[in-house]
Amino acid sequence: MTAKLLCRVFNGRTRATVHCSPPSSKHLVHKAHCYHNTSFSKITRITEADALRSFSASAGLSDDNRNEGNGRLLRVAIVGGGAAGMTTALHLSPLVAAGLIQGPIDVYEANNVKTSNKFRTSGHTVATTTTSMMSGSTTTTEGGKQFYSGSGALGRHIGVGIWSTAWWPFLRSLEKGLSSSSSSSAAAGTSSSTVANIVQNQKNRQSFKTLLKDLEACGSYVKDVGYRSPNGTWLVKSQLNASPYGINDLLNGTTTTTNDTTTSESTISSNNESKKKSIDNDDPALLFVREKDLLSCLRNAIKIEQKLGTVKYNYGVRVESINAVNGTMGSLELLHSTNPTTTADTTPMTTTSPQYHLIIAADGLRSNLRSRYAGHHSIHATSLGIESSSSSSSSSSQKDVKNSLENHWEHTRGHREATKVENREYIVFRGNAPKLPDDAEDGSGSFQTWGCSRSMRFAAVPFRHADEDLEEDDDNDGGYCGHYSQSDAFKKRKKDEEVWFATINDPVFMDAYKNPNSEMNAEERKRLLLDAFGSWHNPVRTLIETTPAEDIMYEMALAHKHNAGPVFDVKTIMDFERWKLVKAGMTEKDNYSNEVMTATTTSSTTGPGPILVFIGDSMMTVDPVLAQGFTMAMESGASISRSIERALSDSPVYSPELLRRELGQRHMRRERRLLHLLRSTELVQRLAQPSGFALFATYVVRPLMKLCPDGIKQGVFNFMIRYSLGLTGGERDSGGKQ
Numbered sequence: 166m167t168a169k170l171l172c173r174v175f176n177g178r179t180r181a182t183v184h185c186s187p188p189s190s191k192h193l194v195h196k197a198h199c200y201h202n203t204s205f206s207k208i209t210r211i212t213e214a215d216a217l218r219s220f221s222a223s224a225g226l227s228d229d230n231r232n233e234g235n236g237r238l239l240r241v242a243i244v245g246g247g248a249a250g251m252t253t254a255l256h257l258s259p260l261v262a263a264g265l266i267q268g269p270i271d272v273y274e275a276n277n278v279k280t281s282n283k284f285r286t287s288g289h290t291v292a293t294t295t296t297s298m299m300s301g302s303t304t305t306t307e308g309g310k311q312f313y314s315g316s317g318a319l320g321r322h323i324g325v326g327i328w329s330t331a332w333w334p335f336l337r338s339l340e341k342g343l344s345s346s347s348s349s350s351a352a353a354g355t356s357s358s359t360v361a362n363i364v365q366n367q368k369n370r371q372s373f374k375t376l377l378k379d380l381e382a383c384g385s386y387v388k389d390v391g392y393r394s395p396n397g398t399w400l401v402k403s404q405l406n407a408s409p410y411g412i413n414d415l416l417n418g419t420t421t422t423t424n425d426t427t428t429s430e431s432t433i434s435s436n437n438e439s440k441k442k443s444i445d446n447d448d449p450a451l452l453f454v455r456e457k458d459l460l461s462c463l464r465n466a467i468k469i470e471q472k473l474g475t476v477k478y479n480y481g482v483r484v485e486s487i488n489a490v491n492g493t494m495g496s497l498e499l500l501h502s503t504n505p506t507t508t509a510d511t512t513p514m515t516t517t518s519p520q521y522h523l524i525i526a527a528d529g530l531r532s533n534l535r536s537r538y539a540g541h542h543s544i545h546a547t548s549l550g551i552e553s554s555s556s557s558s559s560s561s562s563q564k565d566v567k568n569s570l571e572n573h574w575e576h577t578r579g580h581r582e583a584t585k586v587e588n589r590e591y592i593v594f595r596g597n598a599p600k601l602p603d604d605a606e607d608g609s610g611s612f613q614t615w616g617c618s619r620s621m622r623f624a625a626v627p628f629r630h631a632d633e634d635l636e637e638d639d640d641n642d643g644g645y646c647g648h649y650s651q652s653d654a655f656k657k658r659k660k661d662e663e664v665w666f667a668t669i670n671d672p673v674f675m676d677a678y679k680n681p682n683s684e685m686n687a688e689e690r691k692r693l694l695l696d697a698f699g700s701w702h703n704p705v706r707t708l709i710e711t712t713p714a715e716d717i718m719y720e721m722a723l724a725h726k727h728n729a730g731p732v733f734d735v736k737t738i739m740d741f742e743r744w745k746l747v748k749a750g751m752t753e754k755d756n757y758s759n760e761v762m763t764a765t766t767t768s769s770t771t772g773p774g775p776i777l778v779f780i781g782d783s784m785m786t787v788d789p790v791l792a793q794g795f796t797m798a799m800e801s802g803a804s805i806s807r808s809i810e811r812a813l814s815d816s817p818v819y820s821p822e823l824l825r826r827e828l829g830q831r832h833m834r835r836e837r838r839l840l841h842l843l844r845s846t847e848l849v850q851r852l853a854q855p856s857g858f859a860l861f862a863t864y865v866v867r868p869l870m871k872l873c874p875d876g877i878k879q880g881v882f883n884f885m886i887r888y889s890l891g892l893t894g895g896e897r898d899s900g901g902k903q
Contacts, residue, residue: 483499788850
């Protein structure tokens with residue numbers, strides 16, 4: 166299996182095997198879900214034609230229904246105000262400013278992000294606050310067992326990495342905006358202005374500049390990297406780009422990106438020394454920041470867009486379901502953490518949102534919308550096919566659809582399989598340790614050490630971060646937004662730390678984690694960690710020892726088994742849920758939760774409903790071996806913005822058919838990007854956490870790695886980095902060259 170993975174990576178095979186029967190006049194198989202199997206030997210995916218047919222308006226809907234939605238501006242909602250959701254809103258803001266999307270874009274976040282920063286915690290665990298007797302300073306501890314995976318909307322103090330493919334799209338947009346502004350000034354007085362030109366002009370945005378400057382101000386780039394054995398021997402060493410092309414390079418005009426691809430290699434080689442940096446010739450870089458700082462930077466940028474009216478961030482609002490379907494639009498059922506009509510009443514209140522054409526689910530691993538609407542598919546062919554009940558108004562047609570659902574559809578089994586969350590059977594520990602002296606570092610810089618059993622790995626990255634939080638409590642939306650890059654005091658107050666993580670599937674830890682009544686405390690967990698990793702090379706033991714026990718976070722590694730494709734006919738799924746209730750013979754509201762009854766009994770109009778797209782962890786949460794979660798989330802925001810822009814490029818008038826087609830193609834591009842990451846993850850997983858062939862990995866593979874010349878190893882290592890980021894092969898859907 167490992168050999169197959171290596172072959173697939175190095176021969177550039179990125180196309181997935183298609184497992185679907187071509188539709189015929191007698192047998193139509195409709196699938197609304199494209200998914201990956203975690204064996205990585207098979208990638209199940211429908212063709213583009215099937216993607217457009219399944220749960221789409223083009224499958225069984227009348228011309229009148231298909232055209233409904235034309236003649237108006239696209240209305241967009243984003244569910245989830247974390248990294249994926251905020252990045253998406255920022256990338257869509259130029260389209261709102263250009264008049265292609267109706268503003269503002271509504272972002273719905275369940276957490277109350279406006280709680281005072283002095284008391285705000287991420288909600289991952291029961292935070293404890295302690296006050297120093299000597300200094301009087303107050304510190305908040307968020308260590309211990311984490312209640313849910315992912316960063317949420319607030320983030321923790323732990324360090325995380327984001328690759329340059331996450332911020333390159335912002336740079337590219339600014340580059341296009343600056344270039345368009347210059348062209349517009351030069352062409353002043355002319356009357357010709359295309360939709361594309363209007364959009365390009367709007368991409369020179371202050372929010373983008375502020376975000377990029379803030380990120381650089383509150384983090385640091387990683388340089389020295391490599392893999393090691395527990396005894397300290399280096400398997401491979403390399404260096405990353407620690408001075409990448411950034412916002413200051415762009416604004417200072419020190420370089421220009423050229424689209425000329427006809428330059429010969431000999432010319433490039435001869436001018437190598439004088440070649441200017443640009444996005445197109447820049448190597449990938451890795452920026453380490455704290456989770457909370459990354460999300461604060463994004464929120465600061467969102468505040469700028471809020472003042473401009475392009476984005477509205479709705480906090481303390483949980484999205485329960487989709488309802489009130491009307492043609493190609495639908496509303497969201499919202500559960501407010503406090504009554505929005507009065508500050509005195511703290512009773513949660515349910516309301517209905519405005520109507521939207523496109524709903525983007527960015528609410529993470531446990532996405533409500535994913536768990537309800539993703540993965541419904543037919544596993545039987547039928548002579549009738551499956552049509553939405555909205556395709557015909559006649560009672561006979563409604564009856565035929567009901568019979569088809571009853572006899573041939575098995576949504577429940579497919580839905581359950583597609584939305585499954587897998588326990589990866591190992592626990593991840595994380596901590597921030599004080600920066601160690603160079604001699605204690607053993608000259609290692611950043612490293613990842615591969616164990617030989619029990620899924621043991623240990624990694625550490627030295628990084629410099631902010632020593633304060635500039636994001637204001639900001640009860641007044643019109644108040645000043647503090648930005649990291651604008652504060653001299655902030656720049657001078659830096660703190661050096663080492664973020665580390667360790668993985669292990671020792672039964673003692675696993676049993677304690679799964680047992681809610683476990684009496685294992687923080688000090689005991691730390692002692693057991695030291696027992697497991699204490700004999701490893703420097704500075705592994707020191708990093709664990711110098712991290713306060715109560716600050717060490719731990720959680721089970723979780724991942725989705727499949728990825729969730731776009732849903733083009735939400736109404737069909739709602740019809741099926743209603744049919745299930747009727748079949749069960751239960752019609753009393755008391756027998757069901759309010760959210761189910763709302764989703765299944767209040768929809769009373771025609772049409773396929775809004776398009777539903779999943780991005781970031783909502784699309785697929787991947788095993789955290791390569792730590793690209795934030796990168797994938799931010800790439801997704803840029804990707805879906807490009808797709809919407811392409812669908813509206815000829816005219817700002819919204820066409821459901823064009824957007825469905827573009828989003829279907831986008832999903833296949835994202836699958837290719839995801840495939841690169843999955844293969845790389847599986848390869849590293851097998852080498853770093855051997856299971857079933859530990860002796861082979863320990864006594865054959867790793868000795869061969871040590872004997873291999875450094876030049877070859879570095880070349881392979883650098884290629885694997887680019888491959889995992891989707892920067893090799895054919896058409897890409899990442900931050901690379903478009």
